[in-house]
Amino acid sequence: MADYRQMWTDLEMDLEKHDLLCEALPDAFGGIYLSQENRPQGMDFFDFVVAEIHGVRPAELIEHQQKGGKVFGTFCVYVPDEVIFAAGAISTGLCGGSQFWVPGGEKVLPTNTCPLIKASVGARLDKTCPFFRIADMYVGETTCDGKKKAWEILASDVPMHIIDIPQMKRAKDIDGFAEEIKEFIKVVEDFTGNKVTAQVLGESIKLINNKRKALQRLYATRKAALVPISGKDALLVTQIAFYDDPTRNAQMVNKLCDELEERIARKDGVFPENAKRILITGTPMAIPNWKLHHIVETAGAVVVVEELCTGTRYFENLVDESATTLDAQVRALAERYMKTNCACFTPNPGRIDDIIRLVRDYKADGVIDYNLQFCGLYSTESYLIKQALDAQGIPLLHIETDYSEQDFEQLRTRVEAFLEMLGK
């Protein structure tokens, strides 16, 4: 990585601690990613993004701030990025995916809190992530209890707005969410000093839809019998989409897709055709959480799709672009976001339907239900998923894990036994 020490010092980061993180990442990335064979050339850009992860994009965000722009940090796929970009601001995903940040979170949170929340709080309070330092305002949501309470702790350190996400999807809940979006528009306007008009919101809806369309195209290539990209690489692309510039991101993903489509045409896969195809469902995998994909793919199977927020939940549905008034656009946003099926909703049959549909579309041989420890929402929903998949005869492995490497070998053994059972 180039030298960004002055930038990190200006951000009042803990440089000594941050150095430890910078030292560990290249080895981890090299072992998991660069060791793969026959990778698409288009992954070079995404490798570069990781190599410069705490440098290039943070520097761009700071440049934006120096020109008077604002940066919003978000933690959930229910936060409408369209509103933020419409006000001339930038949205960046902030979910922590590294064990490195967990002890910092445990200083203020109960140990039995999900690692995603602990890592996110730790990254802010320990001052070891530039993105967490740069964001002018954090946008939280009322999805799970752990997050709701974590926002109260973070709010003492950084300006925070909370979006009230409904818990059900009745007509009145969607109306209520539209009202929340209107309130969010007002908050963003006041904070940025920029008006969100129907025209800029319309442009912003197209901008974010284009990013989603590029990711849809990427995932479509994974349906091929000879998969042209590993699950690990596809996961990385999706993770990066949360914080890269949306226009550049769509361009780079589309460029990668050109190559992948050519590979499909000449039958050049990264795994043999008889490799078992796995769908992963469950809690999100924030960067640099690559543990499960690494285990599955070094055991000879291939992850073909993720029913995760770092997967199809992020981009499957588009916002209707035909609305021309602010009211109609807000309605279109509310309807689009309420199509996403997170376990924080009750009832949530849409997620089960999604999993079964994706198993069919991607010709998955089996499903791994991945739960971060202490996430009561997803681990409870697992029961209904198992019932539904059993009824369809779809093999399922349920795992519960955290960000540490302690259970790595144990998980490997369980995954290998599962693949064996699929008839590897």
Ligand code: BJ8
């Ligand atoms: S839409 S999955 S990003 S809430 S933080 S719920 S893992 S205990 S992240 Fe999420 Fe939005 Fe839903 Fe997606 Fe569980 Fe942890 Fe809570 Fe989590």
